[in-house]
Amino acid sequence: MVQESNENLPTSTSAITEDEILLQDQQMKRIEDEQKAAPLVGDKSPFFTLIGYYDEVTSPAFFAKANELAETYSDIRYIRGDGNCFYRAVLVGLVEIMLNDREKLLKFIASSKEWTDRLVKLGFPDWTCTDFCEYFIEFLQKIADGKTKNEAVFENMNDDNTANYLLMFFRLITSGYLKGNSTEYEPFIGEGMPLAQYCESEIEAMWKEADHLAIIALVKATNIHLRIEYMDRSVAPNGGWHHNLPDGDDATFVPDITLLYRPGHYDLIYKKSVDSSG
C-alpha cells in the first residue's frame, strides 16, 4: 500500500518547456516514495539493530555511542523520517502509556477537551481545528471504551490518513501553547518573525520538523516528562549527552517517553526494565 513503483511516474516529455519541472516533480516523488518505503511507525525492535547502521571504521563516534546506549536501552521503534517524526514519536509514546494506564488515558481525554476550547479561544480557525481535536478525543475514547483493541491502535498509527489526522492535534496544541504564552516565547524566534507567523509556517504546517521551541511547547502542552538521548553531543542544547524536558535532575527525573535523536531525526526508545537480566 505504501510503495508506489517508479513506473507510475509521468515519463512523457511532450511539454518541453516543463521538462525541468517534470524532473523536479519526479525527484520529489522519488524522495516521497523512499520515505514511504519505511512504515510510519515500526514495530518494537531490539536496540542493537541501531549499531548495525554505523561502521566502526568510518563513523567510530556514532558506533561507540550506539554501543553505549545499548547498555541502557533494550528496544527501539523506528519512526518514518517525513518531517513529522518528533510529533509522531511523542504521539506513539503517549498512546502506549495510555494503553497501559487507564487513569492517564482518562486524564488525557479530559485535558484534550480543555485544549479544544482553548484553541477556539486563541482564535484558531473554527470548525476545522475543532475537527482535529474531536477526532483525537474520539480515538482515545474508543480505547477507553474498549472499542479499539491494541493491535488496531497500531494499525491506525500506520495508516497515513488516520495517523496524520491524529498528529495534527499535536501540532495544533504545540502552536496553541506558544500562542497562549506568546510574551514568554516570542523573543526566542529569530529574524523578528511574529510568533503567530512562526506557528503557522513551522508548526501548524505538516511535514515541518520540530525545532527546540516546538519540543518545549509540546512537552508543556501535554504535561509529559521527556528525555532525549543524543547520538551527537554537539547538537544537544545543554551540551550533554541527553536532555530532560522539563529541566530536571538526572537523579530524580523519570521520563515518560525517551527519544533518540540522530541528526535530523527522532526515534522512540525504551529503557531496559529493572528486573530484566540485561
Added chain:
Amino acid sequence: MTEMYNTKNAGVRRLMQEAKELRNPTEMYHAQPIEDNLFEWHFTIRGTLGTDFEGGIYHGRIIFPADYPMKPPNLILLTPNGRFELNKKICLSISGYHPETWLPSWSIRTALLALIGFLPTPPAGALGSLDYPAKERKRLAKTSVDWKCKECGCVMKDVLLPITEDGQLKETEEAKHLAAQLKFQDESVVKKEVAEAENQEKPTENKSENDSSSPTVSETSQASEKLTETSPPETTPLAVVVEETVSVDDPIVVIEPVQEPSPVGASYQQHRRLASQSFDYSLLLTVPLGLICVAIFITLLARRILVENGNPLNEPEL
C-alpha cells in the same frame, strides 16, 4: 454517496463535513461535490466590486488529493476570465516564506476566498497566469454570467445568491486578506517561484478565519471587523492601471483559441486587434526613445573623439 466511502477515514469525514458547511450558496462563493465523486467538486466564485472582475461569475473544478487536508486541493478554472489559464491546475500555497505550505486547518472556503482575492492581483509573469488587458477582462466578466458548465449544467447567473453590496464588501475584505497570505499559481511553477514571492511576504498575521459556519451578513461582518483591526487596509485599487498595462517586451495578448472557446467568432478577431493596438503604443514610446538615446551617445562619443584628436594636450577648455 455516503455509503460509497469509508466514513471512518478522516479525510472522507472532513470532506463530507465541508460539503455540509458549504451546502448553501453565498453571495461570493459556492462549492459542492459532483454527483458520484467526493474527491472532485465544482465551485463558483464572484469577482469583486471595483476590479476588472466586477460582475463576473466564474466556475471551476476542485480536485482533492487522497490525503486532503494534509495536502492542498487543486483548483482548475473553467470559465474564461483573463487572469488564469483554463483547464490547468492552480496550486495553492502560502506566499513568500515557505511557498509550499498549506495548513491542514484551512478549508475549501479559505481556498475559494483566497482565489477571489487573488484574481485582481498582478500575475507577475507566472506560468499559468494570464495578463489580459482590463477591457478584455471586463468583457469576459460580462459574458461569464451566461456561461454554462457542460458537466454540471449550471448557468453562472443562477448559482450564487443575489449580491448585496454590504455583504460583498465584508467578504471582499477577508478575501483580500487571504490573498495577501496565499499564492495561486500554475502547479508546476510553485517550486521555482520561491524567490519571486515578492512583496506579499510581509507578516500580516493573526488568524484570518474567525468564523465560517454559515456566512450570513452579520456573522461575516463580525469576522471582517476583527480582520480590519489586525490587518493593514489594502490600498492599490487596481482599476487605476487600466489602459497603461502595456508591457514593452512582450505583446501580452497572445490568445490561443484552444483555451478560449468564446462563443462568438468575432471575439477572436477582437483579441487580435487589441494585440496590435497595445503593440503599436509601446513601439511609439520605445523606438523614438531608443533612437534619441543612441543619438546622444553617438554625439558624446564623437565629441570626445574630436576633442581628443583635435586638441591633443593643452586645450582643457573644451
